[in-house]
Amino acid sequence: xNAGFRERQAxxxxxxxxxxxxxxxxxxxxxxxxxxxxxxxxxxxxxxxxVIASAPIRRIVWTTLRVCIETTGPTVILGYLIAYAMxxxxxxxxxxxxxCVMLSFWVSVLVRAFSWLVMLxxxxxxxxxxxxxxxxxxPLSLAYNxxxxxxxxVHFMLPFAVLPIYANMAGxxxxxxxxxxxxxxxPWQAFWRVYFPLSxxxxxxxxxxxxxxxxxxxxxxxxxxxxxxxxxxxxxxxxIQDLLRWGLAATLAALLLIGVFAxxxxxxxFIDLRMLFGAK
Amino acid sequence: MHEHQTFAEDVAELALEQxxxxxxxxxxxxxxxxxxxxAPVFFKSGAAFGQVKELVxxxxxGPAIKAYQNAFGxxxxxxxxxxxxxxxxxxxxxxxxxxxxxKNVTWDVLDAGVGTALLLGSKGYLEAIDxxxxxxxxxxxxFVYKWGISDYLFSFVLTYDGKKLxxxxxxxxxxxxxxxxxxxxxxxxxNPIGQLECALLGDGVPHDKVYPIDLDRALEKIREIKEHTxxxxxxxxxxxxxxxxxxxMGNLWHNRSNLLRRDTKDRIQWTWTDGIVASGxxxxxxxNPGGKDAAMKFIxxxxxxxxxxxxxxxxMSSGPANPKATAMVPADMRAYDPSQPENxxxxxxxxxEWWGKNEIEAFERYRDVIxx
Numbered sequence: 001x002n003a004g005f006r007e008r009q010a011x012x013x014x015x016x017x018x019x020x021x022x023x024x025x026x027x028x029x030x031x032x033x034x035x036x037x038x039x040x041x042x043x044x045x046x047x048x049x050x051v052i053a054s055a056p057i058r059r060i061v062w063t064t065l066r067v068c069i070e071t072t073g074p075t076v077i078l079g080y081l082i083a084y085a086m087x088x089x090x091x092x093x094x095x096x097x098x099x100c101v102m103l104s105f106w107v108s109v110l111v112r113a114f115s116w117l118v119m120l121x122x123x124x125x126x127x128x129x130x131x132x133x134x135x136x137x138x139p140l141s142l143a144y145n146x147x148x149x150x151x152x153x154v155h156f157m158l159p160f161a162v163l164p165i166y167a168n169m170a171g172x173x174x175x176x177x178x179x180x181x182x183x184x185x186x187p188w189q190a191f192w193r194v195y196f197p198l199s200x201x202x203x204x205x206x207x208x209x210x211x212x213x214x215x216x217x218x219x220x221x222x223x224x225x226x227x228x229x230x231x232x233x234x235x236x237x238x239x240i241q242d243l244l245r246w247g248l249a250a251t252l253a254a255l256l257l258i259g260v261f262a263x264x265x266x267x268x269x270f271i272d273l274r275m276l277f278g279a280k
Numbered sequence: 281m282h283e284h285q286t287f288a289e290d291v292a293e294l295a296l297e298q299x300x301x302x303x304x305x306x307x308x309x310x311x312x313x314x315x316x317x318x319a320p321v322f323f324k325s326g327a328a329f330g331q332v333k334e335l336v337x338x339x340x341x342g343p344a345i346k347a348y349q350n351a352f353g354x355x356x357x358x359x360x361x362x363x364x365x366x367x368x369x370x371x372x373x374x375x376x377x378x379x380x381x382x383k384n385v386t387w388d389v390l391d392a393g394v395g396t397a398l399l400l401g402s403k404g405y406l407e408a409i410d411x412x413x414x415x416x417x418x419x420x421x422x423f424v425y426k427w428g429i430s431d432y433l434f435s436f437v438l439t440y441d442g443k444k445l446x447x448x449x450x451x452x453x454x455x456x457x458x459x460x461x462x463x464x465x466x467x468x469x470x471n472p473i474g475q476l477e478c479a480l481l482g483d484g485v486p487h488d489k490v491y492p493i494d495l496d497r498a499l500e501k502i503r504e505i506k507e508h509t510x511x512x513x514x515x516x517x518x519x520x521x522x523x524x525x526x527x528x529m530g531n532l533w534h535n536r537s538n539l540l541r542r543d544t545k546d547r548i549q550w551t552w553t554d555g556i557v558a559s560g561x562x563x564x565x566x567x568n569p570g571g572k573d574a575a576m577k578f579i580x581x582x583x584x585x586x587x588x589x590x591x592x593x594x595x596m597s598s599g600p601a602n603p604k605a606t607a608m609v610p611a612d613m614r615a616y617d618p619s620q621p622e623n624x625x626x627x628x629x630x631x632x633e634w635w636g637k638n639e640i641e642a643f644e645r646y647r648d649v650i651x652x
Contacts, residue, residue: 056648063651122465123525144510144526227470227511230651238647241374242471243640244399 030257037254040247047251057235057252064232067146067221068214071153075210076203078154079161083202086162087169105159113223116152117143144226152224153214160213161206168202201271208267212260232256287393287434287515287533287560287598334363335570335578338371339391362574371563373400380405380566388568388575391431394423395473397563398636401427407564413576418583419601420559422629428561429583432592433599435557435618435627436474439537439550440529441522452554453482456529457501459508466509467521467530468502472646473635475502477556477628478531487554491631495642499649511650522548535597538616552623558630559601593617 037047051057086097104112119125120142130136142148172195180190218233232252239249369375371390377400379385390397400406406427416424423430440450445462455462456478468475476493479501485494510527512518519536521527523543532540537550562582564575582588589600590608599619600606606619614620618627635642 056644056652059648059652121524121526222513223517227468227513228506228651230647235647238643241372242396243643244373244377244403245640246374246377 033250034254036246037250040250047247048255051248051251051255060230060232060235063230064215067149067153067217067229067231068211070146070150071157071214072207072211074150075154075157075161076165076206079158079165079206079210080199080203082158082162083165083169086166087172101159101162104155109156109219110223112156113152113220116148116155116224120148120151143224144228146225146229148224148226149221149229152220153217156220157210157213160209164205164209165199165202168205169199172198204267205271208263208271212263215256215260287535287558332362332570332574334365335388335574336365336367336386337389337391337578338367338369338387340368340370362570371396376400376405376565377403383567385565385567385569387565388570389578390563390565392428392561392563394425394428394559394561394630394632395635395639397425397428397561398632399639400563401425402636405566407566407568407572407575409562409564409579410572410576413573414580415584418580418604420603423559423561423601423632425561425632428563429579430559430601431562431582432589432601433557433559433619435534435552435555435599435623436469436478436531437534437537437550437552437555438478438529439522439532439540439548441525441527441548443547444525444528449549450529451551453478454484456531457482457505459505462529464508464528465526466505467518467527467532468505468509468511468650469518469531470511470513470647470650472642473639474556474558474630475531476642476646477630478554481554481628487628490628491634493634493638493642495638495645499645502646503649506650509650534616534618538597552618552626555618555623555627556630557599557618557624557627558632560598 038045040047082097082101086094089097117124121127121144122139122141124143126142127136127139131139142151176194176198177190180194181187185193216233217231218237221229221231222234236249236252236256239245239252367387371387371392373396376387376390379387392400397406401408408426409429414429416429419430420433423433438450438453438456441464442449444464448461450456450462456466468478476495476498477490479498480490480493481487483497483501485497510521512521512530512532515533515536518530518532519540522530522540532550534550534555537548540548541550562579564572564579568575583601586600586602586605586608589602589605592598593600593605593609594613597616599617600609601619603619606617606621609617609620615623618624
């Protein structure tokens, strides 16, 4: 037995308690969940069949995917701009920008949803401003609909886009752009043909992260949607808490989980997931 | 966040807010919250329940639980030897099922919504109310069920912003659907209970023909008004929609309408006409740890506690379950009490039997209509 092997064994022992904890409190309930989905109300794949056959559930799945796509685009674009600025400012400015990004990270999702409500409702701050300045004649419908839900989720998800994109950009040597400029490229060409392709992994990573996180949004659509934007998480919660249809809820949760794993599996061919989730 | 707040949860939330505002004193708060789930149980003899050490009563109490445990639970314990433990988690259907399934029942008595009680009861998660111990003649016969018995009354009422609508006041649900003469956004509930009824009334169905609900017809009517409507989840949210000036008319719990009236100095009003009057219920969890009989005794006491019910009404507008208490409500407050005959008779009586049979289908289809 060589020393390297013993050392590795010791590392495994060190993580064993954490692993056991995960197994017991995370994986076991997950298996239970899958079990409920094939046993209640009757054994078999009945729940999966009825989910696929149900037009209302299809509509909810579509709403969920649509909101997530609508969210991911603006979040990643804004995140890219912020991250780009962050790698190009001086240390003092960078610290302030990082603080602002992290601050919004720490404010509860509930507080943020209500703040957006104050901003966006018919008589809210934004509409009052637009009307008093004559930019709009009628109040815009910004809250209690999908627009409000998307705005609110974009705001929530922004740090999840900024951080991976920033991590990627920080690793891009500025000398490449300088070299491109030196070889006669215009500023735009240097960015678009040299910098942007180098930052693409950050963009893809951020997109996956934002999309996957958005799939599970619950509080924001419930508050900002005015009852008209029902996403999967809210639907599952109603089935469990109010209608006691645990078989159906477990099936939907299982499908959501499988969907997320499938996305990650596909994306892992293109990007390093360990980097994305901060393991590296 | 619990998406579908029950009336009881809402009432508890309000009591705490009012206590914080100092509009009610601590004694009244303790008394009123007691009625929500902790009314004193004066057992004839502690010895008869010698085995019973404590009863856990679950309501939507919130953070002040500890304060009234000190003021209320302890004196009770001194009197009967039975400790009352107050759990403010809220008796959600999913939580009750989870504890019964796991054979780890820690709750005795629930202050539940009638829909919740019927659903849980039909699936075997509740003890049937033992009417040998619980004297059902203490409450209105309309609200006596197998799985629960009336603890207080509440109504779904047509509420409107008198200032925004000008001189013309809506008088029935037909006006609610009339966007030409009454322009402005509408407000309905995310949960179909109390909403399908108003849709049918708005479509011209008379009171005695509302049940059994014609689901297709009611949903068609909802679809018609949907684009002019937003939907509330919790009682505070329904109030907020009016306070923000987002809506001009809505279907609200009467306690919230009454608060809006008070806070806006009568600008926002409501009518009992065409209201839907329902009741919250006391229920007992299957295999409750304190024993079925002790829990039933508690319920029997609570529905007979006339003073407690009046105290509850004064603070939270919840209509007394016991008609004797209804008769003792002070004259100047009767206009706000759903249980007063002059208000009660203008309303449709909630049919729990229909909802017990059709809740899931109604829920699914209603949510589908409003979100697609």
